[in-house]
């Protein structure tokens with residue numbers, strides 16, 4: 001069954017076909033405030049809270065889910081926030097095609113699809129390769145936030161992060177506790193309301209990290225990267 005695509009006409013929405021790489025976010029936001037990215041924004045409840053907490057940062061919230069992007073835009077449009085834009089796009093494709101080295105002040109990933117079955121684990125978004133790739137796009141000192149309701153996902157990512165010398169943990173222990181002022185997303189709330197824990201990782205790219213193409217893993221169409229026509233390299 002094919003799902004009906006909801007047209008998104010919100011001024012907050014950036015249709016991919018209107019963008020030329022590399023995207024000039026200063027022109028889009030009308031200022032050169034630092035840019036943070038939320039990957040997998042779902043229905044947008046997290047980004048709305050975060051963008052209100054941090055008016056000095058610009059935020060790009062992305063999801064591959066059309067209805068999620070629609071709901072995120074509606075939620076933003078009900079506020080007076082001017083520092084958020086939404087794109088319907090796959091994370092690795094966005095990075096590869098539209099963003100440049102050291103361009104992100106922070107990356108937020110909350111409750112990504114856990115792919116609990118062992119044979120599906122290779123579909124998880126976060127892995128050693130992706131963590132390395134994020135180093136390329138984060139500015140020196142830039143932050144990575146990751147929360148998950150899946151102990152197994154957190155336990156997979158924590159040692160991968162610690163084994164990459166260009167990341168530095170901001171927590172004494174990885175995974176750690178969700179800070180009180182970290183906004184709660186829909187999925188986080190769902191698990192917290194049931195009394196289940198959320199595992200939290202927070203680190204930054206070391207100031208001394210030597211950014212460069214050596215950090216980039218090749219991006220190829222595949223699971224959840226179904227583009228076909230756009231050249232990239």
Ligand SMILES: C[S@@+](CC[C@H](N)C(=O)[O-])C[C@H]1O[C@@H](n2cnc3c(N)ncnc32)[C@H](O)[C@@H]1O
Pocket residue numbers: 039040041042043062063064065068089090091092109110111112113114125185186187188224
């Ligand atoms: C389990 S939901 C969590 C949503 C939200 N972050 C929350 O915590 O409530 C995961 C979201 O990530 C999106 N997603 C999964 N893989 C993605 C990818 N590679 N690029 C962009 N979005 C992705 C899904 O469409 C889904 O909306």
